[in-house]
Amino acid sequence: MSGQNGEPKSGILKELTWRDMIKQQTHQEELDQVLSEGSVSLYCGFDPTADSLHAGSLLPIIALAQFRRHGHKPMALVGGATGLIGDPTGKSAERELITEEQVQKNIDGIRVQLRTILDRALEMHTDQLSDDVKNALHEPTPIVNNADWMKPWSFIDFLRDVGKHFKVNTMLARDSVKDRLENRDQGISYTEFSYMLIQGYDFLHLFKEKSCALQIGGSDQWGNITAGTDLIRRTESKSAFGLTLPLLTNSQGKKYGKSEAGAIWLDAERTSPYEFYQYWYNLDDEDIPRLMRVFTLLPEEEVDALSAQIESKNRPQQVKEKFAHEVTWLVHGKEAADKAVRVSKMLFGEEISGLTDKELADLFKDAPSFELEAARLESGVPIADLLVESGMQKSKGAARRLLKQNGVYINNKRFGQEERDVTREDLSSETMLVLRAGKKNQCVVKIV
């Protein structure tokens, strides 16, 4: 009974629909039927282009988790083979090849993240889960690597068995290829051109070996996904399905997952849980309801209530705190998320004083820190020097400007415009002080 106008009957599609997480799908009704009849195996691929995933990858990860929460069997695929080739989709120019060692290193990194987040998604809001699902929670979500089945192929075999099923005519019509062909000085290499054969074959392989009937991915992956469903239909005469997720942009049309400072990584070393939390907290109010549906596992009623609250401007901070906490929890764990909330309250609150080193160090574990020799403090350190040496400002000129604009704070207390020296008086605990530049940049200065 699903279809353009109908309600899907499978639990998972119902969920993804109200969350607005479906961009396109192949054979809607048939897919809905299959998903409502029983447990379906599915997968989503992740490119090993870096040793950490970033916030953009969170969407497919959550989607996989949602399937799992509805009793299906998701898998994550890391592209050990495809990563060596490079996906031309959405790229205006040929990419540099990544070395094999680098790809391996990247795979190791993102594997851990996938595992952690996928597992954690099963521990959150468990009251929504059916008993069957709860009983199966201890089974980890499988993570496969396409290098395992791609590497053994010989070129000739691959061309005969896979290449034969792809028409260059069709491949040439794809936007990602067309753009590159029409732009004379940014052609496409045979290597990248072949990318879709590999991704298409991955699907066939998983279909045969793991009964994988569905591939999901970002909306840019539509072409690559249908390459797989087509290949399966052609060689196996069976249906396989594809589903893509929407490309999320904010009210200004910008993509998520990037801040001015760069990408928001899922790796705590690259983007600390505190920064991660702050990223979500600081997004536009307007975008929060939409994002809450997509990036949290909160149930519908709760999302609706919170959305209504933020829309009516009734203590919107509460809603944002909840939202940012949920996302941080999913990625970094509850403890880290709780702490991010505490640190944030501390930082955006009153003057910092009366804390011990231990408390301060604990609160600011994620914040950058800088060590200053005790002797220098005794004689006094010019504030501009401190700002530059701690890395908060890149030149003294910039430090002076900031000062003049009233943007320097020590222990959350405005420093004033005068260029005086920082001394022992400025410590907030035994050996530390908190230096802040502007609203959101702080650094712990430790005396050693």
Added chain:
RNA sequence: GGUGGGGUUCCCGAGCGGUCAAAGGGGCCUGACUGUAAAUCAGGUGCUUAGGCUUCGCAGGUUCGAAUCCUGCCCCCACCA
């Protein structure tokens, strides 16, 4: 290969012998107002020991003086074959 137009500070883009550290816009930063939001407003946005110093594709040259003129080189774009 031929012809024409270009490469300017994070980006776009003006400047075409001194008054240019270089208009304007975007971005970014800071402040005010708020709510750590958005919108709005104000200021800032090469380095500096504040006297200077280094920047306008690269290398030379002309000149008292060059981003601006000349020569060579590199790269890009457009049209033609």
